[in-house]
Amino acid sequence: MKGGSPLEEMNDVELEQSIEMLCRSKAExxxxVGYEYVTxxxxxxxxxxxxxxxxxxxLHQLVNDILSLKATSFMNFMTVSAYRGSSF
Structure with missing residues (x-):
């Protein structure tokens, strides 16, 4: 790294791939812990x-938000989304 922030050093594709990897890890x-169909x-x-x-x-907050997501918060979001009829 040449002194810029990580977001400046990463292109859009690399950033998207990194976020996808983090989300995949959290889904796993x-x-x-029992939530079989999480993607x-x-x-x-x-x-x-x-x-x-x-x-x-x-980026640091985004990474923290993904990795610190609790199962209860996730299920609350999914339940509210289902009641609202949101289809993500």
Whole structure:
């Protein structure tokens, strides 16, 4: 790295791949604790939902939000989405 922020050093494809990898990892973790049908897209929809108004946060916050996502928070989001009829 040449002194710029990680977002400046990564192109869009690399950033997208990194986020996908993190979401896939979190989905695997949730499957290990009994949530069989969780996908990386479900994880991303849950995490990114709170960014709708403020926009995408800095990379360190995004990584933290994905990796610290709790199963209960995820299930609350999915339940509310189901009641609203959202199809992510």
């Amino acid at each position: 973790e949730l499957r290990l 990386s897209k479900d994880v991303w929809n849950c995490v990114s939902h709170k960014y709708e108004k403020q926009g995408i946060p800095p």
